[in-house]
Amino acid sequence: MPEIAGYRLRRVINHGGMSTVYLGEQIGLAREVAIKVMLPLALSDEVSRRRFENEVRTIARLEHPNVVVIHEVGRTREGLPYYAMPYLARGHLGQRDLSKDEPRAISIMETLLSALDYAHARGVVHRDVKAENVLFDDAERPLLADFGIALRRGFGPRVTAAGLAVGSTAYMAPEQARGEDVDGRADLYSLGVLGWEMLTGRLPFEAADALSMAVMHAQDPIPKLPQHLRHWQRFMNRALAKQPGQRFQDAAEMTEALADVQRSGFVHSLKRLMPRRNRLRQWAVPLWAGVAVAAVAVVAIGFGLSSAQDDEFFRVERAAAAPASAVTSPVAGDPTDAMLAPLPEAPLQRSLEEARRYIRLGKLTAPADGNAYNSLLTAWHADSTSPDVRAGVTELTRALGDQLAAAVRERNDQRAREHMLNATTLAQQTGSADSPAMRALREQAVAALQARIELDGKRNDREDAQRSAALAAELDLPKATSARLIAQAKAIGGLRAGETVAVGSLTQDNSRITVALSPRPVSRAEYARFASASNRSPALCRERASLLRVLAPRNWESPGFKQGDGEPVVCVSQADAEAYAQWYSQQTGRRYRLPTAAEAENLNDTPGRALSMWLRDCGRDCQQRQASGASWRSRQAQRPLAAARGYDDVGFRLVRER
Template sequence: MSQTTIGYESPAPPRIAGYRIVRVIGHGGMATVYLGTQLSLGRDVAIKVMRPEALADEVSRRRFENETRTIARLEHPHIVGIHDVGRTDDGLPWYAMPHLPHGHLGQRDLRGDQARVRAVLHALLSALAYAHARGVIHRDVKAENVLFDEADRPLLADFGIALRRGYGTRMTMVGLAVGSTAYMAPEQARGQQVDFRADLYSVGVLAWEMLTGALPFEGEDALSMALAHVQNPVPRLPPALRHWQRFIDQALAKSPKRRFSDAAQMLDALAQVPQRDGEPRITGSIRRIGRGGRRLLPWLAVPVVVLAGLGTWRWLDRREAAPAPADDAPPAAAVATATPPPVQDASSDAGADDAGPAAAPDATPVAGIEAPRAAPVSEADRHLAAAERLLQAGRLAAPADDNALERLDRARVADAQHLRLPALTARVFDAVGTRAAALIARRDDGAAADLLQAARAHAVAPAEIAALQPVRAKVADAIEARIADAVTAVDRDDAVASLAGADAIGLDAATKARLRRGASAIPDLNALAARIAGGARVVRSGDAVFAISSAPVSRNEYAAFVAATGRKSAPCRARGSVLRALAPRDWEAPGFDQAPGDPVVCVSWHDAVDYARWRSEREGRSIVVASTAQGAAAPTAADGPAEWRSDCAAACKDRVAAGRSRRDDLDSRALDPRRGYDDVGFRLVHLP
C-alpha cells in the first residue's frame, strides 16, 4: 500500500455493505485505502477502493474484479491475502485484505543486517515462485508493497493488481509514482510486454536498497528515473558488500534473457552469496528477526521444503547419474517451490542450468523465514508440465497421446480453472500457427492441414477457441502470401493447393471466399495447354510463364483464318529461284504436296503476326508468334519447316527464321518479313 501523498484531498468515505469505514490510511494513483471493520467478524481490515478515473467503464471494472478473484486464490504465507471483493454503493470496485499496521519495507533500515536481507529476499522469492507457477505476475514489486505482520514476517501486497493488462501503465507517465519507477524493469519502462522476469528485476532493486540504504538508480522525477533503469549501467557495491555483486548484476541485467530464468534459480543464487565474517550463521535452529527482539525456534519446525527452495532439486538434476523424469512426473522444482519449468523465448541465452553451482543438498536454512507451504502438485500440474516440455520439443500434435495439444486437453479435464492453463494454451496455439504458416510457405500443405485440423479438434473450451483466432490470422496471411507468389508465377494449381489450410483451420466464410477468388483468378495454364490443338507445354522462364504450342500452325488452321478475313496470300517461292516470277506460289500451292494437318508454309512474318492477332480476338487471350527468348525449341526434323520468330535483325528490317529445314542446315537466318518461304512456317505462344 502506497504512502499518503502530500496535498491529497481525501474523498468522502464510501458506503460498503457489511463494513464500517474508520479512516483513510493510504492512497495512490488508482485507489484509496481505508481502515475498516468487517462487521460480521468484528475484525479490522484494509479496504482498497478504486478511484473512478482509474476504472472509468464497466468493462474495465469487471476485468478488475475477475483479476482480483484470481489473485484471491493465491494462498501463501508471504502473500497478503484478499478477504472479500465487491462494489461500493456508488458502484466503485473494492477489495478487503488484512490490516497490517507494522509498516512496510521502505520504513526499515536493514543496512548491516545481511541475514535479515537474505530472509526478506527468500520470503519474497518464495512468494513469487508460487505466484508465477500459477500464471500471476506482480508487476509492481516495491518497498511500499512489502508489509509486515504481527510476527514480523514480510508479505507481498497488491499482487497483480496495480499493473494488470487492461489498466494501463499506472494511468500516464505524468501520474507515475516515483516509488514505482524506482523498481521498474527496463522493458516495463519502455512500455513493452513484461513477464515474470520483470518481478525478479524489482527484487534485485530491493536487494540493493536493503543492502545500501539507497536506490541503485536515482532521478529527479519519474521519467528520468525510468530512463536511468533503461540506460545506466548496473552500479558497483562498496567493498564490504562486493560479495553480492554477481547476484545484483544478474538480477539487474537490462535484457530479461540475461537475468535469472525464474524465482527458483534466483533462490539458488541467493544461497550461493558468500556469508562474510560477522554475519550470523544458523546451525540447528532458525532465528526470527524483528523489532521486538530475536528468539530461537526448534530446528524441527523448518520443513524440508526450505531446502528444496534453496535449490536441492537443481543439484540433483545436474548429477550425471540422475535419470530423466518421466513425462507425467512433475518437475522437481514444481514439487519444491511451486515454480514451473523455465519458459523462455527461443532466442534466450540464459537457461535454468546456466546459473552456476546450486546449493548443496545439505544447505543451511535461511534465517528469519517461516517455511512456505509448497503448492500441491495436482494432476493438472503434471499435464501442464508435460505440455510445456512437449512444446519446447516441438511436439505439438504428434505423436498421438504424447503431444502438447493432448496434454492440454488432459489438464483442462483435470482442472479447467487452473491459472496456468490459459497462458500455456495460448503459447501452444501460437506455436501451431507459426509452424502451420511455415509449412504453407514451403508448400507442405498436407502437413499444415493435419496440424491445423488437430488444433481445431482440440479447441473446445472458450480459452482454446479464443486462442484459435491468432492461428487463423497467421494461416490467412500465409495463404495470401502463397497466392501472391502464385499470381507472379501464374501457378493456379499452387494457389488452389494452399487453400487446404483455410479449410483445415476453419477460416470464416468471407476470408475463405476472398482467398478463393484470388486463387481462381490466376489463369490455369495447364488446362489451357491441354486444350490447345496438337498440345502445348507450359514454360516458366524467370518471371514469365506461358504455353508454347507443341506443333506449328497447320494448313487447316490457317485456312480458317483466310476464310474469315479474306486475307491475300503473300508472294512465295523457293529462295533464290529465278522461276518465282513465272510460276508464283503461295500457302495453298507451295510447290509440293501437303496434307491438311501439315504445317502451313509460304506465309510471311506479317501473315503470322496477323493470324496470332486474329486468334487472340477469337479466344479472348493473348497469343503471339514465338520468340527465341521464350525458349521455343527450334525444329530439327529433316522434312519439317523452319519457323518464324518474333526476333528481328538488321535494325529490324529483317526477321529471324529458326530451325533446320529440308533444304537448309542453318539454325537461324534473317529473312524478308514481307515474303513467304516454302520451308518456313510458324508456331504460337499462349500468354496468361
C-alpha cells in the first residue's frame, strides 16, 4: 500500500490503466474516503505532475450536488499524485439494470446533464463520461466522478493502457478518438451512449478491441432502437451524430429534447394501452350515447341555474346594429381559430427543403454556414426512417457524383478526392454505402477516368495517363478497375526523349532543357473546361479596325465558322493561352507553358485548317507576342500580334518541361 500522511489505506477498490483507487480512512476526521493514486506511467515527469495537481485543484472548486467533491490533493511518500474523495459504497451505474425502468433512466440523465451544464459553463470538460464514473450515495443520488481527471492530458494513454481501453472508447466521441480538441459536445455524445446503455441494457456499438470500437463510433451508422423505444430514436440520432455540429450544442438543449422524449413516451404508452380497433367499435355506440345523455343533462342544469340565479355563464349579450362583417368573422378567441390555423412547419421538412434548395444551387458541401450536406444530415438525425430523407440522401449522392465526374474530367484531382470523401462520409453516416446511388457514383468516376486516359493516349502522354490511373486507387474504386486502368495507361507509347529535345532552349547555366511537345493544339472542349472553371471572359477576336468585328463581335465560342469540340480553339489571346497553361499546370501538378520560337521548330503541321500558334516570345515589345507558322490568313513564318486579342487563324499548343 502507498504511504500517505494523515490516511490509513485498507484495501484496493479498483485498478485502472492510469491509477489505482484505495479504500482508506482519513485519520483526523475518522471518515472513510476513496483515494485515487496516479500510476507513474500516467505522469512521466515533474512538469506533468505539477500540471495534473493544478488541474485537480481547479476541478475541486466545482460545487454541484451531483459532482463528487475532492477533499484533498497531495503526493504519496513515493512522490505520486493522489486525491481523496468521499467513499460511495453503493456502487456505480454499470452495476445496475435500468432497461425496464425508463423513468429512472430519464431522471439520471437529467441529473447528469445538470452537472455537465454546470461544469461546461466553467470551462471544464469531463471527457470520460461512462457508467463506471456515475456513482451513487446513500440517498441513491447519482454523482459524476473523475471530473476531467483521466483525460486531462489527452486520450492517448487510455487507448494503450491495459484494462481501460475498451471502457473508454465504448463511450468516446469520434473527434476524441481521433485525438482532436474536444469541447462539451463530446461529453454530450458520451452521455447519449450512456443513455442508450441504460435503456437497452447494451452499448450502441460493441467490438472486441478498443481500436475497432473507436472506428465504429467514427464510421458506423447509428443503430435502430427496439420497437418499444422508437420514441427515443430522434433523440439518439442527434446525441450520437458523428459531427459535433450536428449534435446538441449544449446541455440545456439536450435537456429540452429529453423533455420532448418524456412527452412522446407518455403518448406512446397511451397508444400501447388503447384497446384494439375492433374492441373500440364494440364500445363506440353505447359510449357516444352516454356522452350525449350527459351533455343534455349538463345543458339542462345550466339553463336551470341561469333562470334561478342572476348567472352570466350562459348569457349572450346582443350587440346593437352589429356590422355585417361581424356576423361572418370568427369570434376573437374562438377555439376554431386555432384549429383552422396552418400547422407550423416541422424541422424535418424545413431541413429537407433547405437541402433540396442547396442542391439546386450547387451548394453541396460549401459554404460551411449553408449547404445541402449539413441540412440533410440535420433531417436524417431528426428522422432517419423517413422515406423523404432517404430520397434526399439519394439526390445529394447523385449531385456529388456529377461534380466528382466533372472534377475528374477537368483534372482537378484534389476536388475529386473531396467529393468522394464527402459522398463516402454521407453514405457511412446514413447507412447507404452500398446503395444504387453510391454504385452509380463510382461508375461515373470510372467512366470519367476512362475518358481521361483515352485522351492522354491520343496525346501520347503516358505519364499523365498513369497519373490518371493512380487516381482510381485514391478514390477507393474497386481494385480490379484500378488495375485495368493502370494497365491501359502503361500501354500508351509515350513521348521519346529524342523527339522532345528543345533546340536552342538553354537554362541560366547553359544546360539544355528537355521538354515534351503536345502532339496537337488545345481543343475547344479542353479550353471550355478552363473557361468554365476560371470564369474567364472571352477575348475579342480579329483586328481592331475590322468593320465585321463591330457589327458581329467574335470570340472563341463563335469564331465565325463551324467547329467541333475536338478541333483547335481559336480566337483566344496570347494572355488567354498563358492563363490556360498556368491553370492546366495546377490541375495536373506538372509545369506546362507556351513554346519558344526555338522549340516551335519541332511543331508538326496542324491537320485541317492551317493555323499559326502563339509563342512565348515578344514581338516589337511585350505588348505583342509572336505567332509561329503560316495560316490560312497569312503566309508569314512568324508575325507579331497584339497579345490581348484573339485571332481566328491562331491557336496554341503547350510544352511540358521534363
